[in-house]
Amino acid sequence: MNIRSQMRRVYFFPIKTIIVLVFVLSVIVLMSFGFKNDPFNSKSERKFTKDSVQSVKAFMDVYKVLMSPRCMNCHPAGDVPLQGDDSHIHSMLPQRGKDGKGIYAMKCSNCHQPTNLDGLNKPPGNPNWHLPPANMKMVFEGRTPAQLAKQIIDPKTNGNKTLEQLIEHADDGLVLAGWNMGEGRVAPPLSHEEFKKAWITWITKGAYAPAAK
Amino acid sequence: MITLNINKKTYNVDVDPETPLLWVLRDVINLVGTKYGCGVAQCGACVVHLNGEAVRSCVTKVSRAVGQKVVTIEGLSENNDHPLQKAWLEVDVAQCGYCQSGQIMSAAVLLRENKNPTDKDIDAAMAGNLCRCGTYLRIRDAIKLAADIQRKG
Numbered sequence: 001m002n003i004r005s006q007m008r009r010v011y012f013f014p015i016k017t018i019i020v021l022v023f024v025l026s027v028i029v030l031m032s033f034g035f036k037n038d039p040f041n042s043k044s045e046r047k048f049t050k051d052s053v054q055s056v057k058a059f060m061d062v063y064k065v066l067m068s069p070r071c072m073n074c075h076p077a078g079d080v081p082l083q084g085d086d087s088h089i090h091s092m093l094p095q096r097g098k099d100g101k102g103i104y105a106m107k108c109s110n111c112h113q114p115t116n117l118d119g120l121n122k123p124p125g126n127p128n129w130h131l132p133p134a135n136m137k138m139v140f141e142g143r144t145p146a147q148l149a150k151q152i153i154d155p156k157t158n159g160n161k162t163l164e165q166l167i168e169h170a171d172d173g174l175v176l177a178g179w180n181m182g183e184g185r186v187a188p189p190l191s192h193e194e195f196k197k198a199w200i201t202w203i204t205k206g207a208y209a210p211a212a213k
Numbered sequence: 214m215i216t217l218n219i220n221k222k223t224y225n226v227d228v229d230p231e232t233p234l235l236w237v238l239r240d241v242i243n244l245v246g247t248k249y250g251c252g253v254a255q256c257g258a259c260v261v262h263l264n265g266e267a268v269r270s271c272v273t274k275v276s277r278a279v280g281q282k283v284v285t286i287e288g289l290s291e292n293n294d295h296p297l298q299k300a301w302l303e304v305d306v307a308q309c310g311y312c313q314s315g316q317i318m319s320a321a322v323l324l325r326e327n328k329n330p331t332d333k334d335i336d337a338a339m340a341g342n343l344c345r346c347g348t349y350l351r352i353r354d355a356i357k358l359a360a361d362i363q364r365k366g
Contacts, residue, residue, distance in 0.1 A: 091255065092341040104326055104338035105267035105319035111254040111341075117272055121253050 046167070048204050055205035061190060061198035063145045068188040070178035074131050075140035081131055082141070085186045100131040116182040124182040128174050132159070149202075149209035163203050170196045217278055219244070220288025230276035234268075235259045237275045238285060246286040246314045250343070257342030260315040261285045267322045286314035289321060297321055300359035308346035316342045320356050329360055 065071060073082040079096040080089055097103040102110070112129040116122070132138040136159055140148060151157045152166065161169060169175060179192045188195065202208075217224045219242065226241050238244045238261070250258030252271045259271040262284040289295050297317050307313045316339065323330055323338035330338070335353050344352070 093337075094341070095337050104334075105260070105322040106338060106341050107266060110260075110266060110268045111272060113272060113274065113277065119253075121255075122272060123254050 046200075046204060048163075049206070051205040052208040055202050055208040056210045058198040058201035058205065059149050059208070059210060060145060062195065062202055063148060065178075065188045065190050065195045065198075066140050066148060067143075068178075069186065070181055070188050072140045074174075075138055076131070077139050077141040079134075087141075096131045096134055096137075098134050100133040102130075116180065118183070120184045122182065124177070124180075124185070126174060126177040126180075129177075130174075144212065145210040146212040149207070153207050153209070163207060167200055167203055170199045215275060215279060217275070217283060218281070219283045220285060221282075226275075228275060230274065230279075232275045233271050234261070234273045234275050234278050234283070235270035238270060238283075244285050244287050248311055248314060250312070250315070255343075256312070257315040257319060258312050260318040260342070262318060262322070265322070265325070267319045284318075286318060289317065295321065296359040296362040297324065297355070299362055300355040303358060304351050304355040306348055306351040306355045308348055312342060312344045312346075316344065316352055320352070320359070323356065324360055324363060328364060330356060 066075075069082070069085050069087050073084075073087055073090075076082050078089075080093050081096075082088065083090040092106070094106045094108065095103050097107070102108045108129045108131075111123045113123065113125040114127040115125040117125060136157070138151070138157065138159065143151065153163075155161060158166065176192060178188055181187060190198065214225050214227055215230065217226060217237070219238070224242055226237055228237055228241060235247060235249060238247050239249070247261055247270060248258040249271060250256035254269040254272045257269065259269050260267045261270045262268070262282075263273065263278060264281050265284075290298060295317075297320050301307070301313070301317060306316075319339055319342050323335065327334055327338075332353060335356050339349075339352065339356075
């Protein structure tokens with residue numbers, strides 16, 4: 001075997017390998033662009049357009065979730081949270097407190113641990129368990145769809161959030177906790193994925209409030 | 214092995230990190246002043262202080278207490294002379310006494326954060342501590358007396 005054919009053997013396989021690698025990398029890059037184009041996950045690709053019909057339709061799905069016990073129980077009309085699938089007033093009457101985290105010996109995290117506990121009737125867990133603060137109560141209980149939509153959009157009543165921040169809020173740890181409800185509690189009526197899709201559609205299509213009845 | 218700081222002492226205990234703190238206190242360290250009532254954070258008999266907060270040790274995993282300061286009824290004062298303990302004796306609060314360590318530990322947080330609690334403050338702070346004997350009115354009196362003792366130093 002002469003030197004040239006030896007060189008061919010040495011270099012042939014790396015070139016083939018490089019071609020395969022380039023192809024694989026191209027596929028990965030193209031796929032990542034594909035994910036980026038997903039309007040529900042990409043901030044840069046998100047388009048805000050006005051479509052009141054689509055927006056209101058999406059909000060009605062959002063409303064079903066927000067008024068479910070997993071969300072509404074910690075957005076009560078009074079200063080005591082609600083409890084259970086029937087949204088009864090929380091036993092032991094824990095008070096909201098200034099920061100929403102309870103008062104004195106009755107702070108949320110005294111019973112609610114950082115994680116759920118095994119077994120029925122144990123307090124559900126989250127490291128950030130709290131109600132909205134006293135100066136921004138963000139009440140869901142008793143709100144009509146029109147009232148709740150307007151309240152969520154208004155920074156004066158939504159915790160000073162912009163539309164972009166509201167969209168990000170769909171992935172907030174305590175929002176996600178609604179779908180990690182612990183044993184024996186009914187889940188919200190939509191999956192988190194479906195909720196997030198409806199939430200983002202509502203906002204990006206104009207964040208319209210349903211007509212007041 | 215898990216290292217805990219309880220009543221200013223260090224304990225090394227060989228337990229599952231998921232074990233409720235209450236069981237470690239009572240069964241491993243033999244601090245039995247803290248009581249088991251319901252096991253689901255509904256009654257308040259098991260209240261201890263975790264970094265000064267009145268947590269319910271029946272639902273608190275021992276892993277949550279690692280690196281933190283735990284105080285039980287045995288460690289509330291050096292000589293059983295916390296204003297609440299003095300007031301409790303003076304008013305003769307206890308009937309059967311089972312819930313009283315939890316009551317006192319919850320009241321201690323109230324008095325630390327509010328030096329002059331009203332009836333409304335006391336009710337709000339103590340609503341999670343049940344007493345089957347119904348000593349609530351004496352508890353309220355004793356907390357007011359303890360606040361008075363505390364103010365007078």
